[in-house]
Amino acid sequence: MREKSRVLIFTGDGKGKTTAALGMALRATGHGLRTLILQFIKANPSTGELIALQHLPGVEIIQMGRGFTPPAKDPAFSEHRKSAQDALQTALKALQSKRYDLIILDEICTAVDKRLLDEDQVLEFINQGNENSCIVLTGRGATDRLISMADTVTKMCCLKHGLQEGWPAQKGVEY
Template identity: 50%
Template sequence: MPDTKGLVIVNTGNGKGKTTAALGLALRAWGQGLRVLVVQFIKGNWKYGELKAAEKLGPDFVIRQLGEGFVKHAKANANADHQSAAQTALAIARAEIASGGWDLIILDEINYAVKFGLVTVSECLELIGLKSGQMHLVFTGRDARPELIDCADLVTEMRAVKHPYQQGVKAQKGIEF
């Protein structure tokens, strides 16, 4: 049995914290000298706090925000923009995984991209096939497909129990973004 193995990790479920958990893992990895890349498939054009933090961590902790924003509430005519952005993110993910330049790559909200038909589950499985034996690859987002879950070494499902939004509290700086 090997001492180390590049893991495939899935953070899914309807609860809050999938990206947050992945970023916590990324911070831990960076602290141990690993090179970390986060490719964001949906998030775009918002200034999330993690972007500011990553800038301060230097070239071994990079977040690439490539999405067009939330797909669920997008206007019908914006779907082509979302499709194009997701395919660009997918191409970048392929190239970066194949490059071997990173120890941990997080494909943030890629499960949403699959759910909304912007990326296929077979394309996700292809990404797993591209990774080196030591690279860790993390997939985040609700509704992870069973095929992805079957391939993963570690799957965590976040379950919503209670959320301040249910009491009318809007998203807060430093907590949700």
């Protein structure tokens, strides 16, 4: 029997990382499982997926991000870093509570890549998982160490995107 959480990563430069994780939340809800979605970077509560997920039983969404991450030399960077650190502590409390079957850490890979979180902190968090939970990490720039400790890793790549062709971001498609 496994003693640690199952770990999945959705990473890469293509679209669909958060969408794939939210699909897992939908599937888990269909089986009566409890899901926590913790967003490390995003700060917009009015996206279509978040509005819809608020109506699903057993799904809790917490946005702790501050939006676009400034360069490390920007004075606001420390505020973003503190928000990410607080989000990781919230995730740890949730994991230790054993209240959730699925914990989605949205854009945590990006938080590590942008130095808002230390990679070792995230690895330590994952090592505290238990056999009854599944942890999903999303975001660009998943590190080699995160990838090697995960059970399943999917890399999203963009072959073509409508935004590059001049299409504006569309409600119901991009947000």
